[in-house]
Amino acid sequence: MEQLGIFVIFFASIFTSNILLTNFLGMCSYLSVSRELKTAWGLGIAVVFVMTVTSVANYFVYYYLLVPLKLEYLQYIAFIVVIAALVQLVEMIVDRVSDRLYAALGIFLPLITVNCAILGSSLFLVIRKYDLFQSLAFGLGSGIGWLTAIMALAGIRSKMARRSKVIPALEGPGIVLIVTGIIALGFIGFSGMVQIN
Amino acid sequence: MTSSRDMPAPSTGDPLFAKIESVLRKGNYLKGDDRPLRRILDDDAAEVARLNMDLEAITSLMKRLYDEGRKGLGDPVRVDDIFEVSVREDRGILACPFRDHFPAPKAVVEAVNLKTGRTLRYTILAWHMIREHGFFQGKGSPFRIEPAGLKDFLD
Amino acid sequence: MNAFLIPALSIAGLTTVLAIIILIAERYLMDYGEVDLHVNDKTFHVKGGNTLLNTLKEQKVFIPSACGGRATCAYCKVKAVSGFSEVLPTEIPLLTKEEIEANVRLSCQIKVKNEAAIEIPEELFRIKEYRATYELMRDLTYDIRLFRFKLIEPAHIDYKAGQYIQFRSPEYGEVSEPVYRAYSMCSRCEDKDHIELMVRRVPEGIATTYLFDHLKVGEEVVFTGPFGDFYLRDTDRRVICVAGGSGMAPIRSIMMGMTSQEIEQRQPIFFFGARSRRDLFMVEEWREMERTNKGFTFVPALSSPEPDDDWTGETGRITDVISRHVRDFSQCEGYLCGSPGLLNACVEVLVSQGIPEERIYYDKFA
Numbered sequence: 001m002e003q004l005g006i007f008v009i010f011f012a013s014i015f016t017s018n019i020l021l022t023n024f025l026g027m028c029s030y031l032s033v034s035r036e037l038k039t040a041w042g043l044g045i046a047v048v049f050v051m052t053v054t055s056v057a058n059y060f061v062y063y064y065l066l067v068p069l070k071l072e073y074l075q076y077i078a079f080i081v082v083i084a085a086l087v088q089l090v091e092m093i094v095d096r097v098s099d100r101l102y103a104a105l106g107i108f109l110p111l112i113t114v115n116c117a118i119l120g121s122s123l124f125l126v127i128r129k130y131d132l133f134q135s136l137a138f139g140l141g142s143g144i145g146w147l148t149a150i151m152a153l154a155g156i157r158s159k160m161a162r163r164s165k166v167i168p169a170l171e172g173p174g175i176v177l178i179v180t181g182i183i184a185l186g187f188i189g190f191s192g193m194v195q196i197n
Numbered sequence: 198m199t200s201s202r203d204m205p206a207p208s209t210g211d212p213l214f215a216k217i218e219s220v221l222r223k224g225n226y227l228k229g230d231d232r233p234l235r236r237i238l239d240d241d242a243a244e245v246a247r248l249n250m251d252l253e254a255i256t257s258l259m260k261r262l263y264d265e266g267r268k269g270l271g272d273p274v275r276v277d278d279i280f281e282v283s284v285r286e287d288r289g290i291l292a293c294p295f296r297d298h299f300p301a302p303k304a305v306v307e308a309v310n311l312k313t314g315r316t317l318r319y320t321i322l323a324w325h326m327i328r329e330h331g332f333f334q335g336k337g338s339p340f341r342i343e344p345a346g347l348k349d350f351l352d
Numbered sequence: 353m354n355a356f357l358i359p360a361l362s363i364a365g366l367t368t369v370l371a372i373i374i375l376i377a378e379r380y381l382m383d384y385g386e387v388d389l390h391v392n393d394k395t396f397h398v399k400g401g402n403t404l405l406n407t408l409k410e411q412k413v414f415i416p417s418a419c420g421g422r423a424t425c426a427y428c429k430v431k432a433v434s435g436f437s438e439v440l441p442t443e444i445p446l447l448t449k450e451e452i453e454a455n456v457r458l459s460c461q462i463k464v465k466n467e468a469a470i471e472i473p474e475e476l477f478r479i480k481e482y483r484a485t486y487e488l489m490r491d492l493t494y495d496i497r498l499f500r501f502k503l504i505e506p507a508h509i510d511y512k513a514g515q516y517i518q519f520r521s522p523e524y525g526e527v528s529e530p531v532y533r534a535y536s537m538c539s540r541c542e543d544k545d546h547i548e549l550m551v552r553r554v555p556e557g558i559a560t561t562y563l564f565d566h567l568k569v570g571e572e573v574v575f576t577g578p579f580g581d582f583y584l585r586d587t588d589r590r591v592i593c594v595a596g597g598s599g600m601a602p603i604r605s606i607m608m609g610m611t612s613q614e615i616e617q618r619q620p621i622f623f624f625g626a627r628s629r630r631d632l633f634m635v636e637e638w639r640e641m642e643r644t645n646k647g648f649t650f651v652p653a654l655s656s657p658e659p660d661d662d663w664t665g666e667t668g669r670i671t672d673v674i675s676r677h678v679r680d681f682s683q684c685e686g687y688l689c690g691s692p693g694l695l696n697a698c699v700e701v702l703v704s705q706g707i708p709e710e711r712i713y714y715d716k717f718a
Contacts, residue, residue: 085371096465268697270596272655272656290424292424300425
């Protein structure tokens with residue numbers, strides 16, 4: 001794979017290769033926490049935080065522990081363990097540093113451990129053979145991409161709650177998935193801008 | 198997903214919502230009802246829509262009955278020549294379990310529709326939860342109001 | 353063998369390293385150590401990390417709270433002089449702009465993490481937590497009961513007649529959490545090792561159901577107090593008391609605490625409002641007080657007497673009855689206790705008759 005520019009990776013992970021809208025990862029919390037803009041923002045920011053930090057951490061774990069010992073196949077277990085530990089650490093740091101931030105975000109952090117997009121971003125950076133800075137850009141970009149997706153959906157759902165009459169058969173998950181699909185189609189329109197595989 | 202109404206399992210759901218649900222369960226607002234909170238809210242919302250109820254107008258009327266009924270200091274008050282309302286008040290406030298910082302006064306409103314003879318009994322906290330959160334309480338809760346019952350009362 | 357050992361050990365090793373990092377972080381980050389908390393002119397050495405409300409509770413300083421720390425009742429406001437975070441999202445709905453500017457905070461929301469200073473009213477230092485035994489009860493009406501408790505630890509309570517306590521109703525039956533409810537004391541405050549409460553049963557009420565149906569004689573109870581600004585002011589103005597239902601409690605305490613000279617001088621008059629005869633109680637006791645103290649008048653009024661009540665006393669709403677019995681309101685003070693509706697109506701009447709609002713006293717724990 002050619003050396004892709006860091007900014008290219010960053011922008012691509014938000015728009016054209018959005019971890020949620022293109023790769024369909026992190027759907028469960030996305031569907032349940034997108035009812036309100038406020039909670040969506042809270043969870044989204046927490047995801048950005050954690051995804052960036054874990055991408056970088058797992059880069060080191062993969063290339064400096066697993067590869068030398070030829071244990072690449074253990075990446076799934078190793079990455080999950082690292083993610084769980086890091087979420088704990090992030091929670092403690094936020095609690096210590098800012099009561100305000102903890103009051104707003106704290107409740108969402110445990111939820112992120114099981115978010116498959118977090119694991120996904122770590123696995124992808126291995127598959128795509130990113131170097132350290134590319135991994136950082138990728139983690140940060142994917143997080144922001146996830147945040148963008150959930151904010152867009154939350155905005156649409158808030159509007160729909162007030163104005164739309166949805167047929168009973170599609171109420172709930174049905175219409176939400178359809179809307180998500182339409183948003184994903186919209187994002188495909190960006191693919192002319194920049195392409196990464 | 199198994200049914201058209203079931204959302205993802207609670208462990209991946211909105212943690213704030215899960216907290217509210219546990220508070221409601223502890224407070225016996227979901228008494229005798231094993232359905233998850235999301236299901237209760239959705240079912241009642243569907244019922245309200247099916248019966249074409251204007252919750253905004255209905256809850257405004259409920260508030261007006263309370264305001265007028267209070268003036269009786271426990272004695273019944275006639276409102277609009279249609280209702281006879283008596284309000285029982287006790288000291289103290291109850292925190293709304295939905296964590297919206299609403300301090301509910303402890304008041305029970307008992308209203309009789311003189312034309313139909315039907316009675317409606319509700320607490321101010323119950324009224325607030327219907328109006329702001331679409332929550333009519335679980336099927337076994339002593340202060341649950343069936344949407345259909347609410348509609349019948351006001352006709 | 354190696355093919356199994358190396359992967360197992362590496363994952364175990366990785367997990368162990370992470371666990372150690374978390375433990376160290378917890379030690380370092382979550383241990384706030386002992387901090388100095390300055391309250392008025394006193395300093396407490398407390399363990400950091402808890403909310404201000406709980407931290408103070410551990411130091412036996414009781415800040416009033418009605419909603420159990422859920423940022424709803426706003427009773428726990430204190431002035432935070434220094435050492436606390438910026439206003440939290442949970443506090444904002446309950447603080448006015450002036451309060452926020454004056455550093456008034458909800459003590460149930462802010463955490464003590466470093467040296468800090470707060471200011472609280474001095475009276476709060478007198479509030480203690482009491483253990484007592486349930487001694488006896490007396491049914492006053494079909495839904496009002498008098499409960500008598502004997503103090504264990506501390507053995508004596510010092511309060512002003514008219515104040516209330518916060519009674520702790522524990523877990524029982526289907527109730528999984530304790531709650532605190534305010535009840536005014538109806539006993540004479542000279543009796544320092546007992547308290548008496550008048551409690552009216554609330555349908556589906558947590559604490560009253562416990563008191564009426566579960567508490568057994570001899571069992572221990574817990575309460576904190578005394579609270580409240582409702583007590584007899586030391587002036588020589590005429591005393592007008594109005595109450596309904598269990599609101600009689602603090603009035604009884606106040607009246608029992610007045611000397612015969614005070615009664616002679618201040619000519620107290622007590623209006624008690626009820627619906628029908630079955631809601632009246634202690635009538636004989638009040639009549640006896642009238643007989644032994646000529647300056648005192650007791651006026652019970654029924655708003656809707658039953659036909660077989662045989663009622664010859666005052667009828668109608670209590671607010672109308674007041675105007676019929678007092679001619680000169682100018683040198684009077686009002687002492688009110690009852691439902692929020694009754695309080696509003698009485699304040700309106702007394703103010704319209706010329707008593708300034710500052711001279712009308714009532715407990716605002718509604």
